[in-house]
Amino acid sequence: MSTKVNGVEPVEVSDPKLLFGTKPVKPSKDLIKSVVDPRIKASSKRAKSEGKSITDRLFFYLFHLILLTIYGFYSIFRSLQYVNNRIRIKFLNLAYNPSKTPQIIRDDVNKLSKLPKRLSAVLNLKPEEEEGGGFYGLLNDASELTTWTLASGISTLSIYEYEGTLKNNVEDLRAAIFKKLRDYFGPTSIPKFVVKIPHLNVQFYGLNHDDDDNYKNDVIDIEVSLLSVEDGKATIVELTKTLAELAKKKEISSKNITVDLIDGELTELVGIEPDLIILFTPTLALQGYPPWHIRLSEFYWEADNEDVTYAIFLRALQKYSTCKINVGK
Template sequence: MSKIKERVLRAQDDECKTSHRDKQRVSVVTNATRKSGKPGVTDVKGAVGSVLLTPPDSEAVRRKLESQKGVLGKSSGKIEFIFYKILLCVLYMLYACARYTQYHYNRAKILILNLAYSPSNTPQLIRQDVLKLQKLPKRLAAIVEKKREGDVGGGVSGVLNDGSDLVAWTISAGIKHLALYDFDGHLKRNVDEFRKSVFHKLTKYYDPSNVPKFAIRIPQWNKVYFNAPGQEADDTTSKKVAIEISLLSNRDGRETIIELTRTMADLCAQNEMQLSDITMKLIDSELTQLVGHEPDLLLYFGPNLDLQGFPPWHIRLTEFYWEQDNDQVTYSVFIRGLKKYAACKINVGK
């Protein structure tokens, strides 16, 4: 069914051309930086304020409250409502206190771990950490996020830097496939800079004369790039690479599945395909071609796990790893994720 793939890719290409305004689209959602949920006093004040001052929007609450009108009529419902709101504030404050302690405990833990695990730009150290592990994931995926422009490691350059760090660690660990996901596709839009950034990072880890070769694949546009710009592989022998990196974005998730459905619907309308031809195997092989293979381990570097539209078909048995209240792409999260993966056992159904 190579016809399907062709069509989907063509459709995506067209979409890509027409979606230039997308690029201008302010990345509203990305910038809503997930604050690590640090519950300071002002936050509690904010939360409590919004609780007390905003009337309940939901129809259900209102109905419920109305239905609870007792002998005293409407006013008793109101009193009861205020009573619960006050109790809610008390609960929120208690929760905030507990959360505050938890947050600082977690941050301290992360700090110590970051000190304990430091790659210090040497692949040998990473190799040593990895050799202790029983098994390694064949395919690794990571979700990176763009931080606020003004923050340390923020903006697009921050994403590029985080991505190339991950590439360097993955190569050093000896994992051959890495998928990098970022919601808005900053990495794939800036692929040339990313290639430069990866190359630059690798020269820090390896001897400049012996930098590992890498290939960057962008499934959405069906393109493959080799090495840094200006060092493209010319013959087949130099196409042997140490790592294959796929760059994914929100479009490779749901939208690709929708595109695939649309293509199959068209093919069915033209009688080139039957409804009974649509099977689990067909969809799986198409999505593998269009997006890639299912990763074994997915690393997330935010404070609370949020899959952010990662391709849904590809997270069936994927192991997730994230560190609570962490908000940085660090080696300690990377290596601890690998450790967790080595310790877990997957048994489908049993």
């Protein structure tokens, strides 16, 4: 006998199909097994992890293959470019050879519409085992460059060498410049020159004319300044500290510390900004060249060249003569 609930008489259902549709609901065997045996769940995760790991490895090898392919093509391109540059430089060296004759150099530069008033060059101290390397190779490069600059009608040259080797061997440099000028201009008409180290505020006249007032008072044909890494950022930092100390001691007003003041001080410490900088280096790198002195300078660099040759020197002057300079525009 059925009992009414809230006035409603319950209905008895003998067939479960009437409750759950045409098919009775049965629990999944896999579901039951996974609940009963956790190893099945772990093996499933492991299978998914292995599948993902294989995919990651495939992508890893694919990306490496792409990178190796790009690197291979770039290496071939760079090798061909290097060979092409070296062959071109060899032909330039054959085409332009001053033969230690100043008149040939003058004839070459007289064809140019303009020349820089102040020239600078970045040189490298190459290893001893390389051709033209070592200390004496550097001396030869610096003296050759001085002679070409003078023969071109340029009276101011600054030579930058990172380590300061030339600064530390001024006497050897003076002798090398004197010998090179004698070879080009003859023993009876050797031009007068002065070697300066702006950072130390010292000057050396000719081969051995430091105490010769007549030599000093005479017209100097070329002025050679020696620069190194200590003339770069370190000098600016040193000047900044000095000005800060003076301002702290009330010896100078902060209002008087202007761009013109800093420019004047750095000019005294390093020299005047060059119009043209030639980089005789295998890579386009300034190597710590004084940053304050390159604001308006033009640069010339020949790819894959580290030799100081007349052909590169002349090419730099030719490029400078055709460039358009817009100061402050």
